[in-house]
Amino acid sequence: MKMTRNDDFSVTEYPGGVLVIDSGFGREHMTACYMVEAETEVAFVEVGANSSTPRLMATLAQRGRAPEDVKYVIVTHVHLDHAGGAGSLMRELPNATFLVHPRGARHMAEPAKLEAGVRAVYGDQVYDELYGKLIPIAEERTQIMQEGDEVSLGSRTFSFIDTPGHAKHHFCVHDSQTNGWFTGDTFGLSYREFDTQNGAFILPTTTPVQFDPVALKESVGRLVANEPDWMYLTHYGRVGEVQRLAKKMIEGVDVFAGIGEQFKNDDSRTWKIESAIRDWLLVALRGHGVTLAEDRCIELLQNDITLNAQGIECWLDYQTR
């Protein structure tokens, strides 16, 4: 594994023609984009936000590839840390086809509604800082990928399966060459800062508004059923030991759903859910052998703790509707 600095962001090359490019979204080493090279053809899987596009184009050039070489731009789902930059990236890549989940395609062709929804949650100022204007992707450049569909990139095959649970518009992509899955957010979050002698630490992401614990656990089970060697997580990078991590993921989903159940009728459930998640994570990190200061652990996870708590509340609301 080779680490190179490209201007001031990191690109890591894994064996088998897979590069992870730090999109810079959120903080450094939080949100990955992948560039896959297969003979003369290239694909991007996950594209970050609009602000990530220059990093992807710079990496393409640094690898001696032309914009015309990019055959596919793939997003696992249409949350904007994964897909926000897809329109601006597609404008730079004349031959690329955009591959998207059936439930995500319309949002990318007509992003006004998606943008309005995110603005309503975060407010205009935060939205403009994080995401910027979403650029529509023409339907004739878009290919909808159904469960079981495949495409080829050079001599490798990408296979797509529907993986609801984090979002209903989420698929995962299997790479035949490395026997790995591009998991988006279905296989949770695993930040490299928490790696110890015990390996990688993993936790589920239950972001609003479509978290569904039963579906998520089923999807995790489907991903590991074919005994993959690697998982390429968007947050962040490649992990092995997939059977151990799948077990941890499923435990984590049960814990988070259980926290929701515990406080569902509590008047101050918002902060109680959030603090229960934080407390559980701190204990789990210590159990994993993480020696970072508590403040640093919270700093790295605060954004996810808040989003997870919000997503669990959405799930509780949905059940009582």
Ligand SMILES: [Zn+2]
């Ligand atoms: Zn994400």
